[in-house]
Amino acid sequence: MTMKQDRREFLKKAGLGALAGLGAAAGLFPAFALEKTDPSTFTQKPTPGKVRWGMLIDTRKCKQNCTECIVRCHHDHNVPDLSGTKNEVKWIWKSGYEEAFPTASQQFQTDDVKHRKVLTLCNHCKEAPCTRACPTEATFKRWDGIVSMDYHRCIGCRFCMAACPYGSRSFNWEDPRPHVEELTAAYPTRMRGVVEKCNFCSERLSKGDLPACVDSCPEKALIFGDLNDPDSEIRRMIAANQTMQRKPELGTLPSVFYII
Amino acid sequence: MNKLSQLLGAVAAGLVVFIAAWFFIHAGHGGSVPAHAEDPAVAAATVQPGGAPIDSSKCILPTEYMRAHHMQILNKWRHDSVREGNRVYVNPEGEHFEKSLNTCLGCHNNNPMFCFMCHQYADVKPTCWECHLSPMEVPQ
Amino acid sequence: MIEKALKGSRGYWTWVAFLLVVIGLGVTAYAKQMTLGLGVTGMGRDISWGVYIAQFTFLVGVAASAVMLVLPYYLHNQKDFAKIVIVGEFLAVSAALMCMLFILADMGRPDRVLNVLLHPSPHSMVFWDVLVLNGYLFLNLISGWAVLGAERKGVKPAPWVKWLIFLSIPWAFSIHTVTAFLFAGLPGRHLWLTAVLAPRFLASAFAAGTAILILLTFILKRVANFDAGPEARTKLAVLGAYAGVANLFFLGTEFFTAFYSNVPAHMHSLQYLYFGLHGHGPLVPYMWFSLIAGIISVGVLLSPPLRRKTGMLIAACIGLVVSIWIDKGVGLVIGGFNPTPLEAIVDYIPTFTEISVTLGIYGIGLLVLTMLLKVAVTVKTQEA
Numbered sequence: 001m002t003m004k005q006d007r008r009e010f011l012k013k014a015g016l017g018a019l020a021g022l023g024a025a026a027g028l029f030p031a032f033a034l035e036k037t038d039p040s041t042f043t044q045k046p047t048p049g050k051v052r053w054g055m056l057i058d059t060r061k062c063k064q065n066c067t068e069c070i071v072r073c074h075h076d077h078n079v080p081d082l083s084g085t086k087n088e089v090k091w092i093w094k095s096g097y098e099e100a101f102p103t104a105s106q107q108f109q110t111d112d113v114k115h116r117k118v119l120t121l122c123n124h125c126k127e128a129p130c131t132r133a134c135p136t137e138a139t140f141k142r143w144d145g146i147v148s149m150d151y152h153r154c155i156g157c158r159f160c161m162a163a164c165p166y167g168s169r170s171f172n173w174e175d176p177r178p179h180v181e182e183l184t185a186a187y188p189t190r191m192r193g194v195v196e197k198c199n200f201c202s203e204r205l206s207k208g209d210l211p212a213c214v215d216s217c218p219e220k221a222l223i224f225g226d227l228n229d230p231d232s233e234i235r236r237m238i239a240a241n242q243t244m245q246r247k248p249e250l251g252t253l254p255s256v257f258y259i260i
Numbered sequence: 261m262n263k264l265s266q267l268l269g270a271v272a273a274g275l276v277v278f279i280a281a282w283f284f285i286h287a288g289h290g291g292s293v294p295a296h297a298e299d300p301a302v303a304a305a306t307v308q309p310g311g312a313p314i315d316s317s318k319c320i321l322p323t324e325y326m327r328a329h330h331m332q333i334l335n336k337w338r339h340d341s342v343r344e345g346n347r348v349y350v351n352p353e354g355e356h357f358e359k360s361l362n363t364c365l366g367c368h369n370n371n372p373m374f375c376f377m378c379h380q381y382a383d384v385k386p387t388c389w390e391c392h393l394s395p396m397e398v399p400q
Numbered sequence: 401m402i403e404k405a406l407k408g409s410r411g412y413w414t415w416v417a418f419l420l421v422v423i424g425l426g427v428t429a430y431a432k433q434m435t436l437g438l439g440v441t442g443m444g445r446d447i448s449w450g451v452y453i454a455q456f457t458f459l460v461g462v463a464a465s466a467v468m469l470v471l472p473y474y475l476h477n478q479k480d481f482a483k484i485v486i487v488g489e490f491l492a493v494s495a496a497l498m499c500m501l502f503i504l505a506d507m508g509r510p511d512r513v514l515n516v517l518l519h520p521s522p523h524s525m526v527f528w529d530v531l532v533l534n535g536y537l538f539l540n541l542i543s544g545w546a547v548l549g550a551e552r553k554g555v556k557p558a559p560w561v562k563w564l565i566f567l568s569i570p571w572a573f574s575i576h577t578v579t580a581f582l583f584a585g586l587p588g589r590h591l592w593l594t595a596v597l598a599p600r601f602l603a604s605a606f607a608a609g610t611a612i613l614i615l616l617t618f619i620l621k622r623v624a625n626f627d628a629g630p631e632a633r634t635k636l637a638v639l640g641a642y643a644g645v646a647n648l649f650f651l652g653t654e655f656f657t658a659f660y661s662n663v664p665a666h667m668h669s670l671q672y673l674y675f676g677l678h679g680h681g682p683l684v685p686y687m688w689f690s691l692i693a694g695i696i697s698v699g700v701l702l703s704p705p706l707r708r709k710t711g712m713l714i715a716a717c718i719g720l721v722v723s724i725w726i727d728k729g730v731g732l733v734i735g736g737f738n739p740t741p742l743e744a745i746v747d748y749i750p751t752f753t754e755i756s757v758t759l760g761i762y763g764i765g766l767l768v769l770t771m772l773l774k775v776a777v778t779v780k781t782q783e784a
Contacts, residue, residue, distance in 0.1 A: 016277065023280045046345040086444025086746075099742040103665070120742070129587050135526035136515040143345050150342050151391060155515050156438075156508015159526050161448040165588025167741035171448060171508065173439030185398045186362065191390035192437040193508030206347055250587040 045143070052126070052145035053200050054227035054255040055214070056234050056243070059118045061221035067094070069119065069213035069222065073198070076212045078189040080172075080179035087173040091198040092121040092213060097260070103247055113260060119213075119222075122147060122168040122198040123246060123254030133163035139195070145227070145255055146200045154194040161195060165250050169197045227255060319367070320351045327378075331386075334361070361392055372396045401549060404778040405771035411623060412774070419767045426760010429753045430505065438508060441754040446746040447737045451758050452506035454729035458608070459495045459502070459765075460533070460579045461601060461728065465609020466492035466540060467572035468639050474565050480635055483780065484628040487616055489544035490772040491609075492572075496537035498765035503530075505757050525582040532575045539568045544772075552779045576601050583736065591669035591736045594657075596650050601728075603646035607698075608724040610640035611717035616773075618714060624777045637713065641701035644720055648694060651727075672745060673735045680745040683734060686726050694723035 073079070073092050082088045094117040098106055101118075124147045131141050138153035139160050161169045175192045183189070187203065190196050201211035209215070214222040225234035234257075243257040319326055326333070337359035340346040349357045357363050368374045374395040379386070388394070408416075433440050443450040469488035472478035504510050521527045543564040550557040580598035587593060614636050617628040658666040671677045673687045697719035700706045707713050738745050750758075 016273065019277060020280060086442075086446070087439045088445050090445075095742055099744070102743050132523050133525070133586065135521050135524040135530070136512075136519045137521050138515070140343070148342070152338065152342075153512070153515055153519065154509065155512045157503075157506070157526060158448045158508070159524070159582075162589065162736075163586045165586075165741055167446070170445055172437070173444065174437040183393060183397065185393055188361075188391040188393060191387070191509075195508075247588075252587070 048143035049145075050143075050228065052227040052255065053124065053205070054145070054225065054234055054257065055200075055211075056223040056237055056257045056259065057119050058221045058223070058259045059116055060259060061219040062094075062117060062119065063219060064117060066218065068216045068218060070094070072212045072216035075182065076184055076201075077187055077199075078176075078180045078184055079196075080176035080189075081181060082179055089170040089172065089176065089196065091170070091196070092119060094118065095120040100246055100258075101244060103249060104244065116260065118258060118260075120166070120168070120246075121213075121256065122200075123166055123252065123256045124198075124200055126253035126255065127251055129163040129165065129250075129252060130160035130169070133159045135159065142202070144202075144205075146202055147197075148199060148202065149194075149196060151190055151194050151196070156193040156195065158195060165247055165252065166254075169195050171195050320349065320355070320357050320363070361388070365395060365398060368395065369398065401545070401552065401775050401779065402771075405774045408774060412770075415770065416767065419763045419770070422763035423760050423767065426757050426763060429756030429760065432753055433505075433757060438506075440751060442748050442750045444746070444748075446740045446744065447734065447748040449506070449733050449737065450748055451729075451750045451754050452502045454733045455758060455761070456499050456502040456506070457579060457583075457601075457732060458725055458729045459499045460576055461605025461724075462609045462612060463492045463495035463499065463533075463536065464572040464576040464602070464605045465613070467569055468606055468610050468636070469613065470565060470572070471569050472635075474562070475569070478635070480629065480631040483626075484613070484617060484632055486544055486548055486776045486780070487620070487628070487773065488613060489540045489568075490769060490776060491613065491616065492540040493537055493544065493772060494765045494769035496533055496540070496575075497768055498761055499533055500537070501761045501764060502758075505761060525578060525585060529575075529578050529582060532571065532578050536568065536571050536575050539564055539571060543568065544776075548776055548779050552782075573602065576605050583732070588741050589736045590665040591732070594654065596653060600647060600650040600654075603643050603650060604724045604728055606643035607640050607647050608721050608728075610636045610643065611697075611720040614640070614717045615714065615721070618710075620773065620777060624773075624781070626777045626781060633713070634707070637701045637707050637716075640717075640720065641698055644694065644698035644701065647724070648698065651691075668739050669735045672738045673731050677739065678745050680738075680747065682747055683730060687731055690723045690726035690731065693719045694727070697723060 070090075070092050074081070074090070077091065079091055080089050083090070097109070097113055097116045097118060100120050106114075124145060126145065128141060128147050131137075131139050131147060134140070135157065136153050136155055138150045138155070140148055140150070142148045156171070158171055161171060172190055172192050172194055176189055180189060201209075201213075204211060210224050211222075214224045223234045223237055225232040227234060229235060237259075238257055241259045243259055245254050245257060248254075321329075321333075337349065341359040347359050349359050351357065365374075372395050375388075376394075376396065378384075389397075441450060441452075466488035469481050469485045473481040473485045504513065507513060516527055516530050543561050546561045546564075547557045550561075577598045580601040583589070583592035584594060584597040614633050617633055617636075620626040620628070655670065658670050668677060672680065673683055675681065676684050697716040700712055700716035701720070707716065734748050737748075740746060
């Protein structure tokens with residue numbers, strides 16, 4: 001009787017040990033892998049931090065009643081039209097000077113600047129509080145500086161919305177599809193229950209095109225380029241002009257600059 | 261060894277085996293997608309999808325393989341393009357494709373029931389179409 | 401032991417039936433929310449957190465307050481608490497459960513909740529909150545149940561139980577600290593961006609939690625003939641009073657920093673809450689009521705002749721709970737989002753659906769608490 005019991009114990013332990021050993025060996029010795037890993041599949045990914053996309057908005061050129069960039073962005077990305085309601089979704093919109101720059105001096109401001117409308121959108125901050133807050137890394141900082149959304153992973157907790165100091169993010173409080181007037185076939189919509197925001201048109205950048213808003217502006221008020229390249233147009237213009245950023249004291253290092 | 265300790269020991273051992281097995285299976289790629297080294301010059305900022313005329317009779321991979329593995333391919337493509345910036349897929353024939361649902365729909369665009377024929381038969385309801393525009397919605 | 405929750409008087413079953421009705425209504429409302437989306441609540445783009453997160457914040461504090469019984473009893477042998485430590489632990493279980501249900505109710509994609517575990521993000525406070533809250537629930541459930549079971553058998557609890565109980569003591573502080581960090585680390589919300597938020601959360605938690613415990617002892621005395629004793633209540637009242645004083649003191653320091661420094665970002669949220677801002681002041685009466693009720697309640701709890709009167713004690717406890725519930729729930733969350741990052745003031749009123757879901761979750765929490773306490777009281781009265 002005892003012999004049988006011992007043999008069973010031995011077999012159990014041997015089996016377990018073999019399994020563990022197999023797993024360890026496969027992990028430690030590439031040659032031993034039961035499934036060949038083809039190292040060539042680990043293809044070249046973009047170098048993180050090489051490119052840093054940024055935008056310069058010349059608010060002097062922005063026409064008061066013009067909304068070309070907003071219309072184009074929202075159309076190209078199937079952003080639902082819920083304007084005027086509490087469930088509003090917007091990626092880019094116009095704000096007053098005092099609303100966009102509440103911590104800048106408002107004293108003895110010229111009438112022109114006081115009534116100026118500035119474009120507000122996601123700043124794609126270098127030190128983004130939203131990506132730090134996200135519990136699933138559904139929003140994350142991409143290799144090219146874009147603060148990206150993975151709509152597949154977002155759980156809709158809206159922590160990122162609380163974290164954003166600029167109010168750039170919108171949540172899909174209801175199904176957006178019925179509120180998209182004209183679907184753009186080349187781009188998906190979002191589903192109910194996820195957060196969305198400007199993505200610096202990463203889908204256009206991957207084809208070598210400029211963002212839709214930049215492309216659509218009749219006054220060429222929007223400059224877009226690589227902030228890491230000192231010879232880029234955006235860098236030269238930032239060097240040549242007085243620029244402002246929104247709430248710089250928070251240390252978010254935004255990638256959007258304004259000429260007032 | 262009393263009963264409780266035995267039980268806890270067995271549970272711990274089982275957990276170790278399970279976790280080891282999980283990592284072992286997921287350490288490589290979850291679904292083996294055969295691919296060759298991508299041309300580094302192509303994997304830079306821009307993408308040249310194929311370039312050859314659209315030929316729906318020939319998919320990125322053999323039909324039987326696609327039938328069995330398309331979901332794993334799409335999962336990997338999604339991860340690669342959204343999270344890694346790795347947008348170019350090269351199939352064993354050396355053809356380049358953009359890792360996007362649009363690649364599939366770009367060829368399979370003459371049949372509004374493209375995905376649904378099989379999914380309805382298999383009673384599978386993936387949530388892709390909550391966001392992505394399905395072949396039924398995209399103008400043909 | 402759970403079978404003890406399935407035997408009860410007419411009153412017990414009437415109460416359970418009532419809770420089941422409330423839960424049923426909550427489930428119906430939640431079904432509506434699942435179908436149509438979170439838009440059925442009063443939340444919107446600008447006020448993106450509301451009643452659900454407010455309840456979560458308040459209840460995390462209540463869950464943490466079990467430590468007010470556990471610490472004195474297990475670490476300092478405070479014998480007066482012998483009968484009611486289990487009440488504290490089971491209250492913690494119920495409160496922690498409600499916290500998790502409120503988070504689930506607030507999520508846009510609850511079907512993806514496991515993403516938090518599948519894609520761990522240690523830089524996120526929500527990630528840690530999920531871990532510590534779950535851990536705390538099981539710590540209290542397992543240790544409370546084990547001690548109760550041992551008591552029923554007339555033996556000492558197993559040796560490993562005391563380690564879980566010791567662990568639950570710093571863990572209680574940690575759950576509410578992590579929740580405070582959730583708010584206090586966000587650079588854009590100036591009502592929350594203060595180091596004193598975590599101490600304030602703990603103080604208000606211990607104040608409200610002990611008050612709830614005192615009220616529970618009165619309820620148990622009335623419905624189950626289970627009396628914790630006036631000494632236990634007095635000690636709890638004193639603890640709650642001091643915690644309440646600390647909470648009021650922290651509020652005072654917030655006012656000082658904001659208004660003495662005169663920095664607009666610091667002042668605006670407090671102005672919105674207590675005085676109204678830009679013509680908007682819907683919460684002003686509630687915040688003042690909260691403050692005055694809090695001061696009076698703490699005063700009563702601090703005064704031995706006053707708190708000795710049962711009526712006064714009950715009133716003070718209720719007053720303290722309501723005061724802190726308003727401050728921590730309504731004031732904290734809505735005040736945090738107003739003014740918005742673009743300096744607008746947006747009103748928030750919870751909808752009927754939202755309130756139904758909230759009451760339904762409270763119903764679930766109360767049902768779990770009722771059943772657990774039924775077991776505890778039955779075991780302890782049979783023991784005696």
